[in-house]
Amino acid sequence: xxxxxxxxxxxxxxxxxxxxxxxxxxxxxxxxxxxxxxxxxxxxxxxxxxxxxxxxxxxxxxxxxxxxxxxxxxxxxxxxxxxxxxxxxxxxxxxxxxxxxxxxxxxxxxxxxxxxxxxxxxxxxxxxxxxxxxxxxxxxxxxxxxxxxxxxxxxxxxxxxxxxxxxxxxxxxxxxxxxxxxxxxxxxxxxxxxxxxxxxxxxxxxxxxxxxxxxxxxxxxxxxxxxxxxxxxxxxxxxxxxxxxxxxxxxxxxxxxxxxxxxxxxxxxxxxxxxxxxxxxxxxxxxxxxxxxxxxxxxxxxxxxxxxxxxxxxxxxxxxxxxxxxxxxxxxxxxxxxxxxxxxxxxx
Amino acid sequence: xxxxxxxxxxxxxxxxxxxxxxxxxxxxxxxxxxxxxxxxxxxxxxxxxxxxxxxxxxxxxxxxxxxxxxxxxxxxxxxxxxxxxxxxxxxxxxxxxxxxxxxxxxxxxxxxxxxxxxxxxxxxxxxxxxxxxxxxxxxxxxxxxxxxxxxxxxxxxxxxxxxxxxxxxxxxxxxxxxxxxxxxxxxxxxxxxxxxxxxxxxxxxxxxxxxxxxxxxxxxxxxxxxxxxxxxxxxxxxxxxxxxxxxxxxxxxxxxxxxxxxxxxxxxxxxxxxxxxxxxxxxxxxxxxxxxxxxxxxxxxxxxxxxxxxxxxxxxxxxxxxxxxxxxxxxxxxxxxxxxxxxxxxxx
Ligand SMILES: CC(C)[C@H](C(=O)O)[C@@H](O)C(=O)O
Ligand SMILES: CC(C)[C@H](C(=O)O)[C@@H](O)C(=O)O
Numbered sequence: 001x002x003x004x005x006x007x008x009x010x011x012x013x014x015x016x017x018x019x020x021x022x023x024x025x026x027x028x029x030x031x032x033x034x035x036x037x038x039x040x041x042x043x044x045x046x047x048x049x050x051x052x053x054x055x056x057x058x059x060x061x062x063x064x065x066x067x068x069x070x071x072x073x074x075x076x077x078x079x080x081x082x083x084x085x086x087x088x089x090x091x092x093x094x095x096x097x098x099x100x101x102x103x104x105x106x107x108x109x110x111x112x113x114x115x116x117x118x119x120x121x122x123x124x125x126x127x128x129x130x131x132x133x134x135x136x137x138x139x140x141x142x143x144x145x146x147x148x149x150x151x152x153x154x155x156x157x158x159x160x161x162x163x164x165x166x167x168x169x170x171x172x173x174x175x176x177x178x179x180x181x182x183x184x185x186x187x188x189x190x191x192x193x194x195x196x197x198x199x200x201x202x203x204x205x206x207x208x209x210x211x212x213x214x215x216x217x218x219x220x221x222x223x224x225x226x227x228x229x230x231x232x233x234x235x236x237x238x239x240x241x242x243x244x245x246x247x248x249x250x251x252x253x254x255x256x257x258x259x260x261x262x263x264x265x266x267x268x269x270x271x272x273x274x275x276x277x278x279x280x281x282x283x284x285x286x287x288x289x290x291x292x293x294x295x296x297x298x299x300x301x302x303x304x305x306x307x308x309x310x311x312x313x314x315x316x317x318x319x320x321x322x323x324x325x326x327x328x329x330x331x332x333x334x335x336x337x338x339x340x341x342x343x344x345x346x347x348x
Numbered sequence: 349x350x351x352x353x354x355x356x357x358x359x360x361x362x363x364x365x366x367x368x369x370x371x372x373x374x375x376x377x378x379x380x381x382x383x384x385x386x387x388x389x390x391x392x393x394x395x396x397x398x399x400x401x402x403x404x405x406x407x408x409x410x411x412x413x414x415x416x417x418x419x420x421x422x423x424x425x426x427x428x429x430x431x432x433x434x435x436x437x438x439x440x441x442x443x444x445x446x447x448x449x450x451x452x453x454x455x456x457x458x459x460x461x462x463x464x465x466x467x468x469x470x471x472x473x474x475x476x477x478x479x480x481x482x483x484x485x486x487x488x489x490x491x492x493x494x495x496x497x498x499x500x501x502x503x504x505x506x507x508x509x510x511x512x513x514x515x516x517x518x519x520x521x522x523x524x525x526x527x528x529x530x531x532x533x534x535x536x537x538x539x540x541x542x543x544x545x546x547x548x549x550x551x552x553x554x555x556x557x558x559x560x561x562x563x564x565x566x567x568x569x570x571x572x573x574x575x576x577x578x579x580x581x582x583x584x585x586x587x588x589x590x591x592x593x594x595x596x597x598x599x600x601x602x603x604x605x606x607x608x609x610x611x612x613x614x615x616x617x618x619x620x621x622x623x624x625x626x627x628x629x630x631x632x633x634x635x636x637x638x639x640x641x642x643x644x645x646x647x648x649x650x651x652x653x654x655x656x657x658x659x660x661x662x663x664x665x666x667x668x669x670x671x672x673x674x675x676x677x678x679x680x681x682x683x684x685x686x687x688x689x690x691x692x693x694x695x696x
Contacts, residue, residue, distance in 0.1 A: 115463055189501070
């Protein structure tokens with residue numbers, strides 16, 4: 001098990017420490033951890049948010065555990081040197097086209113959501129966001145119109161292969177859950193979406209046991225507020241997924257508890273909490289490490305086939321919450337270390 | 349006052365009747381109403397969702413009162429014949445680049461929202477969505493990749509003039525409200541957004557009294573769930589505005605009560621409820637006409653400078669709600685006609 005550990009900026013460092021302690025507590029065989037800089041700290045130390053030595057490690061490893069990037073000190077840097085470019089670079093280089101973001105209410109914490117407890121409590125969905133195509137990676141730039149005006153442009157595009165492979169991941173995920181798939185697009189306006197819908201329908205033929213429906217993105221944004229409990233698996237392109245997955249996470253109410261996985265064709269993946277680097281609380285030892293720890297659990301499941309160990313971690317995190325050991329983000333006062341300690345103790 | 353009345357499909361017909369009764373009750377001088385088909389009904393009668401005779405009327409009128417379009421019978425039509433194409437066509441032909449969607453909690457109805465009452469009750473925002481540019485109207489189509497694959501594509505683009513004119517509308521709107529403007533983009537990924545942000549900052553120089561901030565669209569979708577009360581005016585492009593404005597409406601909880609205006613450079617505008625044609629309840633006389641009636645109020649305000657009459661209508665709608673005369677969408681049993689009657693009575 002060769003893991004590239006990229007803690008990154010801000011609270012990334014602190015929460016990563018706890019995730020590694022949890023992994024060690026499991027007594028995993030052959031655990032090899034290699035560390036590298038990414039984001040703002042990588043820019044400071046090496047002049048680039050995703051330096052070659054980091055990328056080399058990432059390509060050699062079996063999986064990447066990623067903390068968070070983002071540093072206000074980098075706000076004035078040129079675009080290609082900003083921390084978030086490391087995120088886009090890693091996705092492209094690792095070809096992790098499938099981003100899995102489970103959003104599930106935690107028992108007893110429904111009240112944290114801005115949604116009513118019964119609405120928030122019913123959330124149990126998985127967003128599958130395409131991550132290496134769409135308007136993110138199409139041609140883009142600045143040009144001058146015939147009238148001599150400045151114009152910015154970005155090309156959205158998907159080909160059938162890109163759509164097909166993420167659709168297969170989504171249908172398979174639905175088979176392992178409640179067998180409902182909602183594909184989100186804007187096929188009443190976008191030609192990219194028309195092809196998206198066509199290909200998803202074609203792939204559906206291989207999964208007769210999964211109930212498929214299509215929804216326009218504007219309606220999906222409404223439904224995620226009105227009744228998020230209606231969704232099982234949601235499949236979306238990169239830009240719509242960016243918006244909807246953040247919305248869905250916030251519906252749960254506790255983004256300090258949500259993890260994500262980004263996968264390609266093999267078992268290699270990148271695992272990270274969905275929250276950011278939180279520079280405002282960095283270094284104080286009060287960040288909640290749970291999402292980072294749950295990201296490690298997703299890694300054990302998806303990259304190393306260790307479902308039992310993944311479940312153990314997930315259960316331990318849930319138990320600790322139920323014991324009322326809550327971080328500052330959840331209205332409690334437990335420190336980063338105390339939460340880590342409690343989860344390690346629970347695993348023992 | 350020459351008004352093109354396009355009731356459209358489904359409940360559009362029923363709710364329009366009530367809006368016209370309310371207008372008549374105001375005893376407006378020189379009221380000239382001309383009727384035309386639009387949407388599915390126009391396709392059935394004239395072979396096109398936006399027939400030339402409808403467009404001629406629209407171009408000649410001072411304002412357009414629009415019900416709703418959308419008809420399941422049209423689902424299998426070719427794309428350019430579907431009802432929603434009439435919406436896009438009208439926007440383009442009328443050059444209504446500014447879409448105003450106020451979303452405000454109604455006193456006593458906070459409980460209708462899926463959001464907690466205190467969160468929903470704090471909503472008082474105006475979304476300003478650009479409506480005639482962006483990925484909606486850029487080049488789009490189907491092509492074949494070098495590898496021989498089907499590919500769909502759509503070009504997102506904005507030039508500085510398009511951004512500047514909607515930005516001016518937004519800053520002016522903010523001046524008339526709480527003087528806070530939040531511009532939403534995805535400038536960490538999209539070049540269109542980089543120019544958007546640049547031009548909005550340039551325009552800001554003319555409005556030193558307005559507090560401007562920029563927010564990424566994914567964060568905006570989160571914040572609209574977490575704490576929508578933080579927003580005053582939100583300025584967005586066409587596609588992000590499509591998503592966020594529907595999300596914001598649903599946060600209020602009662603989309604049967606929300607109206608919208610689409611304006612160009614002059615006073616001419618198109619006014620419509622934000623809800624759709626609701627084919628499932630069409631013809632039963634149970635649709636809530638309030639959003640349509642409030643759309644007429646917006647028309648009086650923006651196209652005819654009749655602020656007093658607009659306020660009268662808005663007050664009457666609020667009074668009727670407070671009297672507990674609620675439509676089926678709000679858990680009550682008042683019919684379309686009963687709600688119209690009550691509002692007319694209130695105006696008298
Ligand atoms: C940092 C940014 C480029 C990124 C994205 O838009 O994909 C982030 O919002 C995310 O969702 O991981
Ligand atoms: C019907 C559709 C083309 C339209 C849009 O996407 O603009 C609708 O969703 C809206 O918001 O008015």
